[in-house]
Amino acid sequence: MTEVLLRDVSLRDGLQLTGKPLPTGRKLALVRSLLAAGVPELEIGSLARGDLVPPLADTLDVVAALTPEELERCWVWVATPRHVQKAVAAGARNVQYCFSVSDAHNNANIGRDTEASLAAMPEAVEHALGAGGRIQLCLATSFTCPFDGPVDPDRVLEIVGDPRTAGSCDVVVCDTLGQAVPSEVGSLVGRVAAAGDRRVAFHGHDTWGQGVANGLAAVAAGATLLDGALGGLGGCPFAPGASGNTASEDLLFALRPSWLTPAVLAGLVTEGEDLLAELGEPNRSAAARGVRSTATAFPWTAGPRS
Template structure:
């Protein structure tokens, strides 16, 4: 089975950073990642810039990219209006997000999970009008910062809700990074058993299990895993959520066909430059190892 690594640096990765990136720099990062061979990217969010300042300029980023580039890029949306505005700018891949936990959905989106589900069919119609795709993204699929552990049955109820019919994939998010491999394997496996849509696993490395959980998800049937450069990321509406699983760590573990030691070195340097710009620490263990290892190891920088 071929596993896709999707880099989410320009969306989830930037959400908690204190320094905004100019549109031109975001476009440069998109093109650098695509040139290296990264097959899928999440490049921004339609969240209100006054609530998530780092997402300002998302529509301008979309407008700067070619249709071919946008074919590999995803935009975070939460309402039909988001889909409409992003589609008008040229986007064709939309990640429609809601939370398994109603409390987190209220904190994150200002509405109930039921309200988000009720609006999904319209979002699907708007995407279909431009021959687009919509992923069903379920945040807090494992734990919620306000309610604690989320029962797997709650997630499966959302997956099986007929209003989600027509979405292209199911994204299961360990928003807080508190899940362990056994839990990830169980939920991904149960989801795969009841639904035939491809599964994306979106993990955070808060408790140091980002790569282990991603590998468990793949073993249970996930076909895509998310990561961000240097382990950037976190949710501003989920206290305790730290960075995503590092892209460098995931590709070093997975060794996708497009990756070579030379490209890995370029990826590490790209991450290092971005982290320096943002004043953020490097949380990637593989990235750190590449810079500290002896040159006799082919994956050393």
């Protein structure tokens, strides 16, 4: 059975709404700490305009400072072919080409309609593959749109099957607002998984408390990559009503991948606590609270910090 992978997105989706910047050196230290802990993949930044998303303005500096080996496990968010060119020129190996299924959110988030983003994807694919890298098809608002409401699942499938998405290695199905429920996630992810041979990822938010349940429903339907952020950090600045990502700690505790031990989980909890304290953000992870329990008979607890 294929082991489900976690991609920690703290340094991209996690930082989008933070009021405090995280220094480039601190970002690099976190990347290396998470990779050393065994986290399989990371999302380390975005090529979104720095004036619109200031916490991510130094993404190319982060990319340029990482080694090729580190970058093999890291992803950068992009929305245009020019973004891909800039990312790979800095050394990025993996890019996540993202646009929204709903026109209203795509216009708010990227400044163009969905068709325009889709039409530009072949050029983005060409730049990524030409540099020897990988590119994902990432579909925001796959379930609901903050402006137009519910999204037709058939529209998601139309985009997944569009020949202009050829060359992408993965399809990332996003519950951008955290409003989906497990039955909806399982149904849509299952249809996407059945539609081709690309890896299917699920990106969820925990706005309505369904983050882990939705992640497990996605896995049961065929997803092999789940996105999460330390302490449930994050949200979309262009999606009113969205709250933090599903916590990486909670997903890992539920999934129990082979590399995860109680000590490793406790270390990740500490990383999340330190990051959130530095940013002045609340910690939303239930597993983090559990790790700090004094119930010492349970092997996954570590007790309060000394």
